Amino acid sequence: MANTLYDKLWNQHLVDARQDGSALIYIDRQLIHEVTSPQAFEGLRLAGRKPWRLDSNIATPDHNVSTDPGERSGGYEALKDETSRIQLQTLDNNCDEFGIAEFLLNDRRQGIVHVVGPETGAVLPGMTVVCGDSHTSTHGALGVMAMGIGTSEVEHVLATQCLVTKKQKNMQVRVEGVLGFGVTAKDVVLAVIGEIGTAGGTGYAIEFAGSAIRDLSLEGRMTICNMAIEAGARVGMVAVDDKTIDYVRDRAFAPTGDNWDRAVEAWKQLHSDEGARFDRVVELDAAQIEPQVTWGTSPEMVASVGADVPSPQDFDQEVARKGVQRALEYMGLKAGTPIGEIPVDRVFIGSCTNSRIEDLRAAAEVVRGYRKADSVKQAMVVPGSGQVKHQAEAEGLHHIFIDAGFEWREPGCSMCLAMNADKLGEGEHCASTSNRNFEGRQGFGGRTHLVSPAMAAAAGVAGNFVDIRAWEKKS
């Protein structure tokens, strides 16, 4: 029988199919961070349980860490926010008590879990991966069945190495053709969400396929799978190809010797078979996708950079009209305003969507030789991990940012969710490479516009959104 990639990963991890339609799925790797784990560890303690398989877990703090170089260098003692410090120390204490490996706050391998997993080889093709974070879908870029879970499930996986779940339906999102100059993985995924809506993928596992996806680097594929959840899908995936195998080779936790050869053989099967059946197929023409900018408070409220902010009257349904009306009020935007005329107060380049080395290179290329616009209060570059930061510094990218008046920060989730001090002020517009433009997401009353790293960088220089395809790069 012809199987989809998702079918294959599901079948390989099926421990028990129950009569009521639920299933026990074996989890190969759990990634743990400070925000969604304390109550899970507490649950284990209260029930007197131990983790089932210690060596499948790996932890690192990310959501709540300071990205301020001064504050960070002082370790926990220097952290100004006491509740944050307690949460971070609780992670360390729990990992010590239960014996779980952790990349500590100022270890070079610390970073955003979804950057750290692939770059250390802790996440490998063919695995099932979970984390108490919805952007766990990121890891699907390596041909992995990865999904975000709640804290009760974090505890469940710790205690049993399994997840009780139901099989999702199969969706294929096929992007064929060649992306235009200046159009990136971020624009592709925003265009997909614009097409199917934020609930379009609910109940599905999405496999991203087609020549435009195959042409992307692994980092680009991670950006795409990362935002599968913004289309409603818990799982996003891309089939394994030579690029995947090259990416994994020589990573710290990648298999070696005979195990490597055996693994590669197995990984080469991780694609949908010819004739495999999908419950839904969505097709996009790569050549039609333009640089995208969100204008509202849901990732589906997105338009091409050359478009105007839409009017509620453009929508058929009453609930949608009301939603758009409310979004425009919150965003302080008038229908019909050209996207390019929206002023930008802050710029955030970072997050599990866009904080990898290729993202920073793309932003640096735009910024090189320019200065941040005076009207932009702050432009922040937050590398996804210590390793990304180190690599960027080895390439001199930090000098390009600093010379342009951009801030060069320590790794963490930062202003993507604004749990720490990195946040927007009320009413401020932000060009952000993150994944959610929800009300208040980046700060109380803050107004987020999701864009690619190059588009965010250009907005920081220009003070408003500009079409990156017309950008004059300096060498």
Next chain:
Amino acid sequence: MKALKKHRGLVAPMDRANVDTDIIIPKQYLKSIKRTGFGVNLFDQLRYLDEGWPGKPLEDRQPNPEFALNQDRYIGASVLLARENFGCGSSREHAPWALEDFGFRVVIAPTFADIFYNNCFKNGVLPLELPAQLVEQLFQAMYEQPGYQLTVDLEEQQVLTDEGESFSFDIDAFRKHCLIEGLDDIGLTLQSADRIKEYEQQRRTEAPWLFDVISKGAI
């Protein structure tokens, strides 16, 4: 976990689509390492006019008089009536914790986001899907009748109005069973411990690289 067999309660509205978990409980409250105490900050950005943070005294907060849950007629509500794609976004279980802590036991909507839907069942909250047209009808009835109550019978899978109407809903058998009995599903899964070990042993032979150790001492 609190069991839920049958529940009757006052209905309150959350009349907008795509309510995300950031709206249900904003991130600044996620610094807590506890499971309780989130109810006072449920829908914080909509419920209060001022910016909230953990530990801010309630007397310093300015409730938004236009927000439904601040209005007398909805005080004591335990059934939340909502729109499409409720609970989208972040996987934070703090969202159902906040709903439960506030006093909600049932959320009715045309559709829910997957992770939130799942998280509710772990916390004694029933997310209940009804067709959009029916939800619209319930919204109208609720707005027209102060004190509007609904009864949810999970065993019979019925929503009952005081006028004697009943609407059936779907729910999968396992989740229904756990919620009715208030079961801890870790205990249930551990009943399959032998099966898990058997699977693990077989996988270790087939795919040993998946069991390469990441140990605390080795990193």
